Amino acid sequence: MDSKPEGTEEVDADIIADLPGDGTEETEVEKKQRLAKEKKEALKEWGGTASFGRLLSLATWTDLLILVLGILGAIASGAGQPMMCLMFGDLIDGLGATMFTNFDMAAMSNMTAAEQTAAIEALTAEAQAVMLQNVGETAINFILIGCGVCVAASLQGWGFAYFADSQVKKMRPLYFDLMLHRDVGWFDTHSPGALPGEMMADLEALHEAFGTKLGVSVMSFSGLVIGLTVGFILSWQIALLMLATLPLMAGGAVIMSSAVLDFVQEAQGPYEKAATLADEMLFAIRTVVAFGGEAREIRRYSAAVESASRGGLRNRIKTGVGMGYIWFVYFAAMALAFWFASKLMYDGQEDLTSGKVMAAFTCVLTVGFMVGNIAPGFANIAVAKASMARFFYLVNHESTIQKRLRDDREVIGPIETLQLDEVHFAYPARPDIKVLHGLSLTIQKGQKVAVVGESGSGKSTIMALLERFYDPLEGAVRVNGKDLRNINIQSYRKQIGYVGQEPVLFATSVRENILQGSSMQFVGRY
Ligand SMILES: Nc1ncnc2c1ncn2[C@@H]1O[C@H](COP(=O)(O)OP(=O)(O)O)[C@@H](O)[C@H]1O
Numbered sequence: 001m002d003s004k005p006e007g008t009e010e011v012d013a014d015i016i017a018d019l020p021g022d023g024t025e026e027t028e029v030e031k032k033q034r035l036a037k038e039k040k041e042a043l044k045e046w047g048g049t050a051s052f053g054r055l056l057s058l059a060t061w062t063d064l065l066i067l068v069l070g071i072l073g074a075i076a077s078g079a080g081q082p083m084m085c086l087m088f089g090d091l092i093d094g095l096g097a098t099m100f101t102n103f104d105m106a107a108m109s110n111m112t113a114a115e116q117t118a119a120i121e122a123l124t125a126e127a128q129a130v131m132l133q134n135v136g137e138t139a140i141n142f143i144l145i146g147c148g149v150c151v152a153a154s155l156q157g158w159g160f161a162y163f164a165d166s167q168v169k170k171m172r173p174l175y176f177d178l179m180l181h182r183d184v185g186w187f188d189t190h191s192p193g194a195l196p197g198e199m200m201a202d203l204e205a206l207h208e209a210f211g212t213k214l215g216v217s218v219m220s221f222s223g224l225v226i227g228l229t230v231g232f233i234l235s236w237q238i239a240l241l242m243l244a245t246l247p248l249m250a251g252g253a254v255i256m257s258s259a260v261l262d263f264v265q266e267a268q269g270p271y272e273k274a275a276t277l278a279d280e281m282l283f284a285i286r287t288v289v290a291f292g293g294e295a296r297e298i299r300r301y302s303a304a305v306e307s308a309s310r311g312g313l314r315n316r317i318k319t320g321v322g323m324g325y326i327w328f329v330y331f332a333a334m335a336l337a338f339w340f341a342s343k344l345m346y347d348g349q350e351d352l353t354s355g356k357v358m359a360a361f362t363c364v365l366t367v368g369f370m371v372g373n374i375a376p377g378f379a380n381i382a383v384a385k386a387s388m389a390r391f392f393y394l395v396n397h398e399s400t401i402q403k404r405l406r407d408d409r410e411v412i413g414p415i416e417t418l419q420l421d422e423v424h425f426a427y428p429a430r431p432d433i434k435v436l437h438g439l440s441l442t443i444q445k446g447q448k449v450a451v452v453g454e455s456g457s458g459k460s461t462i463m464a465l466l467e468r469f470y471d472p473l474e475g476a477v478r479v480n481g482k483d484l485r486n487i488n489i490q491s492y493r494k495q496i497g498y499v500g501q502e503p504v505l506f507a508t509s510v511r512e513n514i515l516q517g518s519s520m521q522f523v524g525r526y
Pocket residue numbers: 188427428429430435453454455456457458459460461462
């Protein structure tokens with residue numbers, strides 16, 4: 001039986017044309033450019049990227065010590081690969097111990113056949129013993145390196161992850177605190193809906209910058225430096241030759257990574273589209289069922305999924321070709337290196353052993369593969385410096401009205417008079433449209449005042465100014481004759497109650513809702 005859902009066989013052109021957002025939405029490249037431009041403009045507001053020191057400014061000495069341990073671990077574990085290559089060379093030389101080393105042709109020629117056999121057997125046994133001892137020593141060295149790398153890699157993994165976690169953990173509540181203490185006007189120009197997501201993304205960038213990826217970068221960098229040094233000490237000619245082949249391999253890596261990137265981007269769009277479709281259908285499931293539209297909806301969904309898999313194939317092939325090319329260069333380099341090494345050895349470089357050749361060769365090649373790991377981790381730091389710019393701007397720039405740390409302004413008691421004095425006002429989001437033009441008004445204690453006017457005339461604006469959500473552009477709001485700007489904001493807010501046009505009820509009792517913000521404690525129940 002055919003298990004395919006009905007109607008998935010043919011995909012009509014009209015169905016493909018019907019997929020949401022086709023053709024009109026921005027491409028990935030356009031999106032990236034737009035985001036980069038937005039980021040750049042935002043950075044101007046936050047006074048440029050945060051310095052590296054700032055990123056570390058919440059770290060305690062313990063945090064820093066753990067980071068340093070992580071860095072030392074990364075440096076040591078970076079040395080692991082070159083050390084292994086070195087041991088590999090030792091192993092080859094160790095295995096190469098043969099009876100021929102001590103073979104004395106002249107002495108042999110004077111012996112009887114039986115004596116010759118005995119002498120050869122003795123030499124063979126001696127060579128075997130030497131070989132076993134060599135290999136045994138090398139094996140122990142391998143184990144020691146293994147233990148060292150085990151400790152180093154653990155330190156690396158723990159140090160970087162701990163540091164990143166502890167910084168973000170400290171910054172998360174602080175970031176929220178900073179946001180909560182912005183003035184109301186600030187939220188007019190910074191869309192509050194987007195803020196939680198942006199805060200999360202900023203902290204995520206910081207986490208990426210100091211997390212395990214940085215560890216890998218440090219490790220790779222250390223591996224590269226140590227590997228090249230060891231390679232050049234062993235045989236500078238072989239090391240130089242291998243270094244020359246690395247760019248050829250890098251070409252393959254570039255093809256591969258671009259294919260992977262393209263693949264992710266190409267697949268993302270259509271899958272997102274498919275997800276949107278599924279959302280739409282399930283949300284309107286009653287309508288779909290009522291019109292018997294299931295078959296058509298399944299066709300649309302299949303078409304969206306189909307277009308995702310088509311994009312993938314070309315890039316999968318590219319990935320394969322890139323991989324194949326890298327291995328080809330790898331083997332070709334091996335051929336070149338060994339040919340060149342044998343030439344060197346025959347040309348009288350007696351200190352060059354096959355072990356050294358192998359070690360120099362593998363050293364340079366393995367660290368060559370690490371080069372690609374270095375940049376991403378360090379690039380993340382640059383990203384974090386940009387992302388955290390707003391955070392540190394907010395740390396440095398207290399709000400005018402709300403005070404987060406200390407409010408030294410005069411504390412106020414019960415209100416006797418409220419007064420608007422020649423108040424001019426425009427909202428921060430629309431600075432060129434004036435809402436109040438020199439309004440004056442005095443309200444005495446005990447008075448009931450109604451402000452009447454047509455919609456949009458500025459009634460709510462007066463309330464917002466009396467609440468000191470905003471400050472007037474000119475003139476002043478006075479309480480008991482004192483300019484509201486000089487009054488401790490919390491003490492003032494305690495004296496006033498405010499029910500807005502669209503009141504917000506918190507998820508608690510009515511009583512608790514009424515008592516919000518009040519320091520009064522009522523014992524009884526009402
Ligand atoms: N947060 C805001 N940002 C920009 N303009 C605003 C904002 N709130 C109100 N306005 C504008 O200010 C004017 C006065 O609004 P408002 O005081 O709410 O009027 P009312 O309460 O009398 O209906 C209106 O034109 C309104 O569009």
